[in-house]
Amino acid sequence: MTPAQSxxxxxxxxxxxxxxxxxxxxxxxPWATDWRDRYRGRAPVLLQPSSTTQVATIVTxxxxxxxxxxxxxxxxxxxxxxxxxxxGSALILSLRRMDRIRSLDADAGFxxxxxGVILANLHEAAIAAGRRFPLTLGAxxxxxxxGLVSTNAGGTQVLRFGSMRGLVxxxxxxxxxxxxxxxxxxxxxDNRGYDLTQLLVGAEGTLxxxxxxxxxxxxxxxxxxxxxxxxxxxxxxxxxxxxxxxATDALExxxxxxxxxxxxxxxxxxxxxSPLAAAHRWxxxxxxxxxxxxxxxxxxxxxxxxxxxxxxxTIAASDAQIADFWRIRxxxxxxxxxxxxxxQHDISVPVEAMPGFMIAAAAACEARFPGxxxxxxxxxxxxxxxxxxxxxxxxxxxxxxxxxVPDVTRFVDDLVVAAGGSIAAEHGIGQMKIDELERLxxxxxxxxxxxxxxxxxxxxxxNPGKLVRLASPPATQ
Numbered sequence: 001m002t003p004a005q006s007x008x009x010x011x012x013x014x015x016x017x018x019x020x021x022x023x024x025x026x027x028x029x030p031w032a033t034d035w036r037d038r039y040r041g042r043a044p045v046l047l048q049p050s051s052t053t054q055v056a057t058i059v060t061x062x063x064x065x066x067x068x069x070x071x072x073x074x075x076x077x078x079x080x081x082x083x084x085x086x087x088g089s090a091l092i093l094s095l096r097r098m099d100r101i102r103s104l105d106a107d108a109g110f111x112x113x114x115x116g117v118i119l120a121n122l123h124e125a126a127i128a129a130g131r132r133f134p135l136t137l138g139a140x141x142x143x144x145x146x147g148l149v150s151t152n153a154g155g156t157q158v159l160r161f162g163s164m165r166g167l168v169x170x171x172x173x174x175x176x177x178x179x180x181x182x183x184x185x186x187x188x189x190d191n192r193g194y195d196l197t198q199l200l201v202g203a204e205g206t207l208x209x210x211x212x213x214x215x216x217x218x219x220x221x222x223x224x225x226x227x228x229x230x231x232x233x234x235x236x237x238x239x240x241x242x243x244x245x246x247a248t249d250a251l252e253x254x255x256x257x258x259x260x261x262x263x264x265x266x267x268x269x270x271x272x273x274s275p276l277a278a279a280h281r282w283x284x285x286x287x288x289x290x291x292x293x294x295x296x297x298x299x300x301x302x303x304x305x306x307x308x309x310x311x312x313x314t315i316a317a318s319d320a321q322i323a324d325f326w327r328i329r330x331x332x333x334x335x336x337x338x339x340x341x342x343x344q345h346d347i348s349v350p351v352e353a354m355p356g357f358m359i360a361a362a363a364a365c366e367a368r369f370p371g372x373x374x375x376x377x378x379x380x381x382x383x384x385x386x387x388x389x390x391x392x393x394x395x396x397x398x399x400x401x402x403x404x405v406p407d408v409t410r411f412v413d414d415l416v417v418a419a420g421g422s423i424a425a426e427h428g429i430g431q432m433k434i435d436e437l438e439r440l441x442x443x444x445x446x447x448x449x450x451x452x453x454x455x456x457x458x459x460x461x462x463n464p465g466k467l468v469r470l471a472s473p474p475a476t477q
Contacts, residue, residue: 001045002088004066005044008091009045011061011064012047012057012061015057020049020050020054021047022046022048023045023046031072031075033083035077038432039431040086042084042086043088048094052172052174052211056178057178059093059209060178061178066461068461069092069461070082070084070091070205070464071093071146071205071463072094072147073096073147074096074139074142076142077151078346079430079432081151081430081466082430095144096116098146098212099118101121104129104131106130109218111125111217112184113212113215114145114211115149115209115210117144118143119137119141123136126217131219133167133215133216134157134161135148135155135161135164136156145212150205151164151428152164154425154426156329157252157253158382159251165198165202166216168214168215169197169214170184172213173196173200173210174211176461181196184214199452203467204430205463206463207456207457222291223293225293225294226286226297226316226322227297228325229314230282230310230313231280231281231309231310233282234354234355234380235355237256241380245381250288250290250291251287252288254284255284256283257282257377258283258375259283260373261283261335264336265331269331272327276312276313276314277312278312284310285329287322297315301313333386336388340391341400342391343388345385345386347384347387347413347424348383348385349383349416349421351383353383357419358376368411369411372389372390372392374387383425385425389408409436410439413436417440423437423440429468430467434468449468453467453468
C-alpha cells in the first residue's frame with residue numbers, strides 16, 4: 001500500500017463504517033480479475049459504500065490524496081473495464097452494497113434503482129408491479145444497473161426499445177471532486193446546458209461514479225410469440241426482417257446465428273436440442289409482442305417460406321419453449337469459448353451492410369490467417385455482430401492471445417472502419433480496446449473525449465487506463 005493510500009484510509013476510517021473498508025487480500029482477489037480472465041489486476045483495498053454520501057466521502061478523500069479509484073458493479077465487463085491496474089495503484093470502489101430499488105411508480109412508468117441493483121432483480125420487481133424493464137442480456141443475473149448505465153449496455157431488445165441510453169431518464173452520480181450530481185428527476189424538458197445524464201451514460205466510470213438511475217418501464221405484453229427459422233444466408237434474413245418490421249411495431253428481437261454456433265451450444269450445453277429437425281446454414285430467432293401473436297408470425301413465416309427466404313420454421317408453443325430458444329442464444333459465447341481460444345469482437349456496421357460484412361469479413365480473416373475459422377452472430381436488427389476468429393485446433397491459448405490476437409484484432413477493426421462501423425457496439429472500450437480507439441478514431445473524436453475527461457476528472461483518478469487516456473495525466477503519489 002502506498003503512503004497516499006494509507007493516508008486516505010486513515011481519513012476514511014474516521015468517517016465511514018468498518019464494513020465499507022475491506023483489506024483482506026483473499027476477499028479482494030476475485031474482484032481483481034475480469035470476467036473473461038484476460039486481465040488480472042491488484043488492489044490493496046476494496047471499498048464498498050452503502051450510500052451516495054459514503055461514495056462522496058470516498059471520492060473526496062481519493063481526490064485529496066490523489067488515489068485512483070476503479071468503480072465496479074457485477075464485474076461482468078467483457079473488455080476489462082472494471083479491473084484495477086496490475087501495479088496496485090488504484091483501489092476498487094464496489095457499488096454492490098447499494099442495491100435498493102428506491103422507488104417504482106407503475107403508473108408513471110419509472111423506477112429509481114441504485115447502482116448495485118442486479119438487473120434480474122429489477123426485472124422481477126417491475127413485473128410484480130405490472131410493468132417491465134425492457135433490457136435483457138445473458139449476464140442479467142450478475143450485471144448491475146450502474147455498470148449497465150456506464151457501458152450503455154445493449155442486449156437483445158434494442159431493436160424496439162433502444163440501448164440503455166434510451167432507457168435512462170435521470171442519473172445520480174458523484175463527480176471526481178466528491179460533489180454529488182442529483183439528476184434523477186425524469187424531466188421531459190430541461191435546457192440547462194449540456195446533458196449530464198447522457199454524458200455519464202457510456203462513460204465507463206471515467207467521468208463520475210453512477211450511484212443511482214431513473215429508468216423507464218414499459219407495459220407488460222399480453223401476448224408473447226417467438227419463432228425459430230432456418231435460412232440460407234444473412235441477405236434472406238435481412239429481407240425477412242424488413243417484412244416483419246413493416247407488419248408490426250412490436251418486433252422485439254431478430255437474432256441471427258450460423259449453424260456452427262448452434263452446433264457449439266448443442267455440443268457443450270447439456271439439455272439443449274435443435275429447434276428444427278434438418279440442418280440449415282443459418283438460423284433466426286424472432287420474437288414479437290404484437291397482440292396477434294403466433295398467428296401473425298405464422299402468416300409472416302408462411303409467406304417467407306413460399307418466397308424462399310427461409311427453408312423451415314417452428315413457432316414456440318409455450319413460454320417454456322420460448323425460454324428454450326433463448327437459452328440457445330444466450331449460451332453461444334460460453335459454448336464457443338469451450339471450443340478453444342478465439343479473438344472475439346463486439347462490433348457494429350450499418351444494418352444494410354451487416355449481411356455482406358458477415359460473409360466477406362469471415363472469408364477475409366480466414367484468408368489472411370490460415371488455419372483460423374471466422375464467423376459472426378448477433379442482433380441483425382441493430383447491426384451488432386459478435387464476430388469471432390477461432391485459432392486452429394491445437395493452438396496454445398497463451399501464445400495465441402499474446403502473438404496472434406493483436407494482429408487479428410487490427411485486421412478485423414480495419415474491416416469494420418472501412419464498412420463505416422464501430423469497433424465497440426455494446427461492450428464498451430475498457431482497457432481491451434483503448435489502443436485501437438486511439439489508432440482508429442478521428443482526431444476530432446479523440447480531442448473531444450480527452451477534453452471532456454480532463455475537464456471532469458482533472459486529476460485522472462476515475463477508472464484510469466480505461467476508455468480514454470489523457471496526453472499527460474497528473475502523477476499520483
